[in-house]
Amino acid sequence: MIHAKALTRTFKGVPAVRGVDLDVHEGEIVGFLGPNGAGKTTTLRMLTTLLRPTSGTATVAGHDLVADPSGVRGSIGYVAQGGMFTPPSLIGAELLLQARLHGHSAREARRLVGEVLERVGLAGFERRSPASLSGGQARRADLALGLVHAPRLLFLDEPTNGLDPRARAELWDHIRGLRTTIFLSTHYLDEADALCDRVLIIDGGRIVASGSPADLKRDHAAATLDEVFLTVTGRPMAEAAA
Amino acid sequence: MTAFVVAAHYLRETFRHKFVIVFGVVQPALYLVFFGPVFTGSGVGDWDVLVPGLLMQLALLTCGLTGFNIVFDHRFGVLERLRVTPAGRFSLLVGRVLKDAVLLLVQAAALLGLALAFGLRASVPGVVAGLALVVTMALGLAALSYAAALTLGDGLFAPVMGTAVVPLLLLSGALLPMEGAPAWLDAVSLATPFRHVVDALRALFAGSSHGIGWAVLSVGLFLAVALPLATRVFNRENA
Numbered sequence: 304m305i306h307a308k309a310l311t312r313t314f315k316g317v318p319a320v321r322g323v324d325l326d327v328h329e330g331e332i333v334g335f336l337g338p339n340g341a342g343k344t345t346t347l348r349m350l351t352t353l354l355r356p357t358s359g360t361a362t363v364a365g366h367d368l369v370a371d372p373s374g375v376r377g378s379i380g381y382v383a384q385g386g387m388f389t390p391p392s393l394i395g396a397e398l399l400l401q402a403r404l405h406g407h408s409a410r411e412a413r414r415l416v417g418e419v420l421e422r423v424g425l426a427g428f429e430r431r432s433p434a435s436l437s438g439g440q441a442r443r444a445d446l447a448l449g450l451v452h453a454p455r456l457l458f459l460d461e462p463t464n465g466l467d468p469r470a471r472a473e474l475w476d477h478i479r480g481l482r483t484t485i486f487l488s489t490h491y492l493d494e495a496d497a498l499c500d501r502v503l504i505i506d507g508g509r510i511v512a513s514g515s516p517a518d519l520k521r522d523h524a525a526a527t528l529d530e531v532f533l534t535v536t537g538r539p540m541a542e543a544a545a
Numbered sequence: 546m547t548a549f550v551v552a553a554h555y556l557r558e559t560f561r562h563k564f565v566i567v568f569g570v571v572q573p574a575l576y577l578v579f580f581g582p583v584f585t586g587s588g589v590g591d592w593d594v595l596v597p598g599l600l601m602q603l604a605l606l607t608c609g610l611t612g613f614n615i616v617f618d619h620r621f622g623v624l625e626r627l628r629v630t631p632a633g634r635f636s637l638l639v640g641r642v643l644k645d646a647v648l649l650l651v652q653a654a655a656l657l658g659l660a661l662a663f664g665l666r667a668s669v670p671g672v673v674a675g676l677a678l679v680v681t682m683a684l685g686l687a688a689l690s691y692a693a694a695l696t697l698g699d700g701l702f703a704p705v706m707g708t709a710v711v712p713l714l715l716l717s718g719a720l721l722p723m724e725g726a727p728a729w730l731d732a733v734s735l736a737t738p739f740r741h742v743v744d745a746l747r748a749l750f751a752g753s754s755h756g757i758g759w760a761v762l763s764v765g766l767f768l769a770v771a772l773p774l775a776t777r778v779f780n781r782e783n784a
């Protein structure tokens with residue numbers, strides 16, 4: 304689903320992502336784990352065509368990132384770190400626009416909106432505004448925006464950031480139940496452990512370890528992903544935030 | 546096609562918050578009520594001289610400041626979300642601009658209705674042609690306003706554009722015809738497309754077509770500059 308080679312991005316000469324190689328296969332939930340400032344969002348924004356890579360190549364959902372960005376956009380869904388609604392908008396109307404921009408007829412779009420709201424547990428929320436939702440509901444509404452056109456590949460940037468533990472666990476259940484290929488970033492070690500088939504650990508713009516949570520722990524003789532991070536980078540994740 | 550989907554979406558949003566529509570007409574309507582009687586009594590001209598100026602004021606205040614709408618879309622990630630769809634960035638811009646044009650037409654119709662009640666008498670074909678001219682010009686104005694909002698960002702857009710529309714309004718001769726202006730001011734005024742549009746509107750309202758050629762030419766030039774410029778800003782990766 305994703306094949307990236309040596310993806311690099313510098314901002315005004317300062318490197319944020321330094322030669323990331325990654326492969327994500329159909330049906331996998333892959334976690335991109337790293338402290339704040341590690342380069343997760345920058346990588347996701349490159350893979351979703353929002354940022355041009357400084358160098359490197361990638362194929363996303365069968366389309367070349369640089370040669371066919373429009374093909375990439377048609378096959379993916381993206382849920383940004385900070386959400387994607389203005390507070391006074393209507394959830395149903397925004398979802399409808401999103402589906403229409405993905406090329407669905409008005410009728411088909413209305414059906415997709417009803418379906419996706421059901422899928423994220425917000426059936427009947429069409430006339431609600433994001434400002435009226437709880438934190439967990441708002442994140443699920445964001446999820447609906449990324450999912451409404453039933454993409455083959457979904458990017459989630461820190462999907463549970465700032466939620467309380469109960470809302471996080473609830474969102475994990477929703478994400479697990481989506482049955483689509485997912486590439487998600489997180490700085491929560493327990494999230495990577497609980498949710499992901501495979502984890503890529505990123506630090507300082509480089510991937511420093513990868514594997515299933517079980518393999519990573521076994522290979523580094525560690526009890527938790529926290530210890531894996533410590534072994535690989537020489538410092539605990541909690542202190543690593545740039 | 547996509548542009549119409551975008552325009553329809555934003556029109557529905559705007560009509561949901563009806564106060565936005567009313568709010569845009571308030572200032573020109575206040576001029577009509579509190580300035581109109583003074584203006585028409587001063588000997589400068591009648592309602593058919595004032596109202597074209599108020600239409601220009603309406604266009605500058607609504608389409609000129611419409612970029613404010615995109616500031617929030619930018620801040621809350623809506624812009625990025627729309628960009629991760631196959632919809633072209635050009636249609637995303639054109640859709641918003643079309644929305645502004647339709648909205649301006651509705652607001653202008655309301656203002657003209659009020660002006661009729663106050664005593665405006667004008668050539669009907671002239672008014673229709675004048676509206677077409679103003680709305681076409683406003684396409685460029687709205688496009689530039691979005692470009693300015695994406696370039697200036699949250700903090701600067703409101704103060705910079707709020708200040709910029711004042712000299713543009715005064716220079717267009719909307720509030721007082723430029724006939725009495727000193728030569729240098731007249732020259733500066735003639736360098737803006739807005740002056741030519743106001744002059745043409747006054748002629749059209751009076752049933753003449755004097756100066757229409759200049760107005761069409763300056764609107765054409767204005768669009769030829771504004772639309773590509775705004776498209777470039779919209780295509781910028783971090784806009």
Ligand SMILES: Nc1ncnc2c1ncn2[C@@H]1O[C@H](COP(=O)(O)OP(=O)(O)O)[C@@H](O)[C@H]1O
Pocket residue numbers: 314318319337338339340341342343344345346545
């Ligand atoms: N638009 C930008 N301009 C300049 N620097 C940026 C920009 N976006 C990100 N960065 C820098 O790139 C680095 C990685 O950021 P980011 O990808 O957001 O990390 P993460 O999502 O892992 O927290 C940080 O040092 C950040 O300051």
Ligand SMILES: [Mg+2]
Pocket residue numbers: 340343344345384460461
């Ligand atoms: Mg981030």
